[in-house]
Amino acid sequence: MEYNFNEIEKKWQQYWIDNKTYKVTINPEKPKFYVLDMFPYPSGAGLHVGHPLGYIASDIFSRYKRLNGFNVLHPMGYDAYGLPAEQYAIQTGQHPAITTENNIARYRGQMDKIGFSYDWDREVKTCEPDYYHWTQWAFIKMFEHYFDNDAKKALPITELVAHFEKNGTEGINPAQSEELVFTAKEWNSKSEKDKLITLLNYRLAYLADTMVNWCPALGTVLANDEVKDGVSLRGGHPVEQKLMRQWLLRVSAYADRLLEGLDTIDWSDSLKEIQRNWIGRSEGAEMVFKVKDSELEMKIFTTRADTIFGVTFMVLAPESELVQKLSKPGQLKEVEDYLEQTKKRTERERQTEVKKVSGVFTGSYAINPLSKEEIPIWVSDYVLSGYGTGAIMAVPAHDSRDFAFARAFNLPIPQVVVPKGQEPGDTSTWSDSIDSKEGTLINSGFLNGLSVPEAIEKTQQYISEKGIGKIKVNYRLRDAIFSRQRYWGEPFPVYYKDGIPYMLNEDELPLELPEVDKYLPTEKGEPPLARAKNWHTKEGYPLEVNTMPGFAGSSAYYLRYMDPKNNKELVSK
Structure with a gap:
C-alpha cells in the first residue's frame, strides 16, 4: 500500500494545530522538563540545513520525555531584529517589519511541514512591543543598579548614593570603570549634573567612550562576530576601529560569579576551560613607570612582576591616549600613519594573528622603577586598550609576542629566568622565548637566586612598600557594547536633559519603534531614529537615537516562554 505522505501528514498536522495537541499547561501531577532550542533569525532564505539538524534531535527527545510521563515545555519563537532585514529595507524601501513577518510565516510553514511538537501558543517575536517592553524594563533596572563586590550582587544605585552622602567612597567596594576617591563633603558639594555623571562610573548600564568596530558603509557598530579580515561579513564593507560614545553593560563585574558558576553546571571540561579563558582571570600587579623628562606616567598590569629586570621596551595600544602625548615631533607622522593602518583590524584579529x-x-x-634604566616606548596593535591598562612592559626572553617584536625591531633580549635543569643561554641563538613559569632568577638585582614564586612575592612586596605599584586581579572579560546605529532594533527607554541620560518611567513602556522616511543615517551622520518626527518625550526632551543590539532580545527569551502573555512582569515567580 502506497504511503500518501502529502495527504496523511497534512491531515494530522492540521489535527495537531486544531486540537492544540502540544499545548502545555501547568500540571503539578507531572514532573517538569524543559527542552529549549535556539530560536532562529528569520532570514529571507528560510530554514537552512542546520536548523532541522538540531531541531529534529530536540523534538525526538521532547517526545521521548512526554512518553515517559513528563510535562514537557518545548517552545519556539523568532530572534526577529537584525541587520539583514534593515539592509533589505534600505535596498527596497520596504519596512523591515513587513519582510520580517513574511519571513516568519515562511519559517512557520516549513517547521509545521517537518512536524515539530512545539507549543505555538508560547511563540515569541523579539520585534513585538509586548516582548521588547521587558527588554526595555531590564535595561532600566540595570541603569538603576550597581554591583557591590563584597555582596557579590547588584544593589540599587540609591543605596550607593546614600553611602556617598554619609561616607564618600570610604568603606564601599563597588564595580567601577575608574577608581574614584572622594569624601562625603566633596560628594555633597557636587552639582546634580556632576553627581549623575559620576554615577555613570558605577551603573550596570552606562554611557562611555569606547573603541568599536565602525562600518561607514553600513552606518553602524559591528560585533567582532560580524567582522572578518577587516570587512563586514554582511556586504564585505571596510571596518575600522573608532572611539565612540556608547551604551555598555558592566558584565565584567560578574567575572568571579561566572567563574564560580562553572563549578555548578554539567558541562564538559573542555567547554568550561574555553569559558575560563574567555573570562581570563589573572592575579598580578599594577605598576607605575615614569616617563623620562615628563610629568607623565605609564601604568601597566603584569602577572609576572618578578621579570621586571628583563624589560627592554614598553608597548602602548594604538588606542591609548598616551600615544599622542608621548609621540615626539620627529616620530609623529610615522605614528599617525601606523594608527590609520591599525584601524582596519578588529581586536579579535589582533589577538589571533x-x-x-x-x-x-x-x-x-x-x-x-627598579633598575632605573631607560626603556623605549613603542606602539603596536598586539596590545589591546581594553585589557589591563592598554600598556605593557615587554619581557622578550619570556613572552613569545614580545620576543617576535624584539626580533623584528632588533631590541635587546636579556634572559632573567633559567628553567629548572638548564643553564643560562645565548638569546641571540633562540628561535622563540622560553618558559619562565618555573626556574631561578638571574640578571635581576636583589631577586637573583630566588625561585619564580619567591621572586613574585618579593617583587610585589617591594613595589607595594615603595608606592610604585599594587597587587591587583585583572580580567580579559570586557563590558558589552550595547549601542547600535541602526533602525531595526529595540529603542532605548532613554531621554536626555542637558546631555545627561534619564530613564523613562516604567508605565511609559514599551517605547515603540517610530516610523522614519529612510532607514539610513541622517545627513549629519546620526542614526536612522534621528529621522523620526516627534522623537521626544511629552515634555520635549530628545529620546535616544541608538537602538539595542540583536542580543538584547535574545538574552531572556527562555524565561519569557514560561509566561509569554504576562503583561505585568517579564515572568511570574
Whole structure:
C-alpha cells in the first residue's frame, strides 16, 4: 500500500494545530522538563540545513520525555531584529517589519511541514512591543543598579548614593570603570549634573567612550562576530576601529560569579576551560613607570612582576591616549600613519594573528622603577586598550609576542629566568622565548637566586612598600557594547536633559519603534531614529537615537516562554 505522505501528514498536522495537541499547561501531577532550542533569525532564505539538524534531535527527545510521563515545555519563537532585514529595507524601501513577518510565516510553514511538537501558543517575536517592553524594563533596572563586590550582587544605585552622602567612597567596594576617591563633603558639594555623571562610573548600564568596530558603509557598530579580515561579513564593507560614545553593560563585574558558576553546571571540561579563558582571570600587579623628562606616567598590569629586570621596551595600544602625548615631533607622522593602518583590524584579529608583527617607536622613554634604566616606548596593535591598562612592559626572553617584536625591531633580549635543569643561554641563538613559569632568577638585582614564586612575592612586596605599584586581579572579560546605529532594533527607554541620560518611567513602556522616511543615517551622520518626527518625550526632551543590539532580545527569551502573555512582569515567580 502506497504511503500518501502529502495527504496523511497534512491531515494530522492540521489535527495537531486544531486540537492544540502540544499545548502545555501547568500540571503539578507531572514532573517538569524543559527542552529549549535556539530560536532562529528569520532570514529571507528560510530554514537552512542546520536548523532541522538540531531541531529534529530536540523534538525526538521532547517526545521521548512526554512518553515517559513528563510535562514537557518545548517552545519556539523568532530572534526577529537584525541587520539583514534593515539592509533589505534600505535596498527596497520596504519596512523591515513587513519582510520580517513574511519571513516568519515562511519559517512557520516549513517547521509545521517537518512536524515539530512545539507549543505555538508560547511563540515569541523579539520585534513585538509586548516582548521588547521587558527588554526595555531590564535595561532600566540595570541603569538603576550597581554591583557591590563584597555582596557579590547588584544593589540599587540609591543605596550607593546614600553611602556617598554619609561616607564618600570610604568603606564601599563597588564595580567601577575608574577608581574614584572622594569624601562625603566633596560628594555633597557636587552639582546634580556632576553627581549623575559620576554615577555613570558605577551603573550596570552606562554611557562611555569606547573603541568599536565602525562600518561607514553600513552606518553602524559591528560585533567582532560580524567582522572578518577587516570587512563586514554582511556586504564585505571596510571596518575600522573608532572611539565612540556608547551604551555598555558592566558584565565584567560578574567575572568571579561566572567563574564560580562553572563549578555548578554539567558541562564538559573542555567547554568550561574555553569559558575560563574567555573570562581570563589573572592575579598580578599594577605598576607605575615614569616617563623620562615628563610629568607623565605609564601604568601597566603584569602577572609576572618578578621579570621586571628583563624589560627592554614598553608597548602602548594604538588606542591609548598616551600615544599622542608621548609621540615626539620627529616620530609623529610615522605614528599617525601606523594608527590609520591599525584601524582596519578588529581586536579579535589582533589577538589571533600572532605572526603579524608591526609597530612604531614614539621617540619617548620610560624609566624602569627598579633598575632605573631607560626603556623605549613603542606602539603596536598586539596590545589591546581594553585589557589591563592598554600598556605593557615587554619581557622578550619570556613572552613569545614580545620576543617576535624584539626580533623584528632588533631590541635587546636579556634572559632573567633559567628553567629548572638548564643553564643560562645565548638569546641571540633562540628561535622563540622560553618558559619562565618555573626556574631561578638571574640578571635581576636583589631577586637573583630566588625561585619564580619567591621572586613574585618579593617583587610585589617591594613595589607595594615603595608606592610604585599594587597587587591587583585583572580580567580579559570586557563590558558589552550595547549601542547600535541602526533602525531595526529595540529603542532605548532613554531621554536626555542637558546631555545627561534619564530613564523613562516604567508605565511609559514599551517605547515603540517610530516610523522614519529612510532607514539610513541622517545627513549629519546620526542614526536612522534621528529621522523620526516627534522623537521626544511629552515634555520635549530628545529620546535616544541608538537602538539595542540583536542580543538584547535574545538574552531572556527562555524565561519569557514560561509566561509569554504576562503583561505585568517579564515572568511570574
